[in-house]
Amino acid sequence: MSGAVPTVAVDGELQKLLDEALARHGVVGASLAVLRDGKVAAAASGMLNVDSGVRVRPESPFQIGSISKLFTATLAMQLVEEGRLDLDAPVRRYLPDFALADAAAASRITTRQLLNHSSGMEGDFFPQDDPWGASADSYVRKMALLPQLHDVGAYMCYCNSGFVLAGRVIEVLAGKPWQQLVMERICTPLGMRQAFADPREALRYLSAVGHMADPASPSRLSVSPLTYLPLSMAAAGSVLSMSAADLLRFVAAHLRGGVSEAGRRVLSEASTAAMRASQMRLPALRAGFDRMGLGWFIGKLADEEIVGHDGACAGQFAYTLSVPRHDFAYALLTNSPSAAMADELRSTLLRPIGVTAQDPPPQPPPDWTPLRYVGTYENLAARLLIAGRPGGLALKIVPRQPGLVQHQQAELVPHSPDCFDILSDNPMLQGRVTFVGETDGRAQFAAVGVRMARRVS
Known part of the structure; x- marks a missing residue:
């Protein structure tokens, strides 16, 4: 991919596509950015908040949820390049007091297994932040009684707790909080001007808020009662927010081999390739994805390699997918349930580059019990x-x-x-x-x- 600086412009055709999809699927608000032929086209539609009625703009930040895990993996690979982190060393080399209910598992788990979701730890561990403040250090200490779901390295099983633990390793090695590191080492060098990792920064921007079905009237969407997931889980995806174009800047840097659109390197080409290399097989084919890299989901559609990740956080839903051979990528950010709309847009956006977004047809076994x-x-x-x-x-x-x-x-x-x-x-x-x-x-x-x-x- 070339190092030329892509232009960002609101595209009329893309705007029409998003407006129609939003109305058809009843999504509150969305922002879409598409990278093709070295240019970024953007569109925004709907409302940031149904109560205020403020409209979404292309520069509006949304929470990206678990797509934040790609940023955590990128930080980890930066430390690998600096010789400070060995992905295959036990986590206890860096966090000697790290403990789980299964002491043997705690002694064996590596950072690589955290980044490819194969540690075996229970993943959906959401302890509340401490009243005196949120910290990854406190979260990790609360993991002492966390059980194993499966043997270390046996399967790929999505693990939020593992990425919080990886984030804490990064904090200890780099000597700064994850939120500060992600801005200093990734967002600022990549020119992501509408990104923030501290929720106190939200007032500086026209930021989206999440929406969920109203319990009293399931057909109606209302503002989510939860603004953020526990802030101690930032490295797993509880707070990082940005515009769709900024998320695309991050994805495009990975497609370029770790170089920003202005030519600034944030990661080596070898490390970006390592992140996209297959580490584990997924339990099942998932929207074309069948393997796990370091942070990235990996797969094939119509014989084309695809990489991507989705995210969900407090009523906000985010999606990104790229086709490296075509230098193509998109980022879709929404603030209400939007899976059906995301699937539809995925198919439409991939069609011009000749990629069909369809899984293989069912092949049910003739006899099963x-x-x-x-x-x-x-x-x-x-x-x-x-x-x-x-x-x-x-x-x-x-x-x-x-x-x-x-x-x-x-x-x-x-x-x-x-x-x-x-x-x-x-x-x-x-x-x-x-x-x-x-x-x-x-x-x-x-x-x-x-x-x-x-x-x-």
């Missing part, structure tokens, strides 16, 4: 109840942490061996359930998307 799958599976966030039904399975999700997940039900239809499509009217419950591991002919884990639960009965 419900007994292999039926049972109860648990992780910290939820209990999954799997029952048999004619032609498939039934899924019921029961929350174990109030406010983290909702009671949900769906039908499961065979897609391929040990993999079932989710049939649900709930836009927050889509995708597939995959069963992995086996003991006495029974699956040991159920993965909803990339989050796993262990069989308990």
Whole structure:
């Protein structure tokens, strides 16, 4: 990719596309930026806040949620280049007091396993910030009783706690808070002028707020009662905010091999390639993604390599995807549930470069037994109840942490061996359930998307 500085302009065709998609899917507000042929086109539509009625502008920052993990992985690779971090050394080399309920696991886990989600730790650990202030150090100390979900390195299982731990390693080695490091080492050098990592900075910008279904009227969207997830989880994705064009500047720097649009290097070409190299297989094909790199999801669509990541945080939802061979990428930021709109826009945006955004057709096994799958599976966030039904399975999700997940039900239809499509009217419950591991002919884990639960009965 060339080092030329791409121009950013509101594009009429892109604006029409976003306006129509927003109206069709009932999304409150969105900002979209697309990189193609060395130029960035932008569009914005809808409202930042349904109560104030303020309109979204292309420069409006949104929370990017778990896409922040890409920034954490980039910081880690910077420290690797500086000779301060060995990805394959135990985390305890840098945090001697790091502890988990499983002492043996705590002694073995490496930073690489944190960045590729294979540590085996329970991932959806959301302790409240301390009343005297949020810190990753305090979060990590609270992990002392955190159990293992699976053996270290055995599977890829999405792990928020692992990225907070990686963020703390980075803080200790660099001697500064993650929020300061991400601005000094990434956002400022890349010219990301509408980005901030401290929520107190939000008043400087016309920032989006999240929206969720109103409990009293599910068809109505209202401002999310939660503004941010615990701030101690910043390295996993609880606070970093930016415009769609700024997020695209970060993604484009990775496509260039670690160089900003003005020619400033933030990471070596070797390190950006290492981040996109396959580390672990996903439990199931996920929107074309089937492998995990260091932070990045990796896959293929129409034989083209794709890399990307999604994010969700307090009623805001973010999406980015790139096709390296075509120097193509986009960033979509929204402030209400938007999965269906994101899928539609993904297909539309990829079509001009000849990439079809479709998963392979189902290949259900000719014979399968419900007994292999039926049972109860648990992780910290939820209990999954799997029952048999004619032609498939039934899924019921029961929350174990109030406010983290909702009671949900769906039908499961065979897609391929040990993999079932989710049939649900709930836009927050889509995708597939995959069963992995086996003991006495029974699956040991159920993965909803990339989050796993262990069989308990």
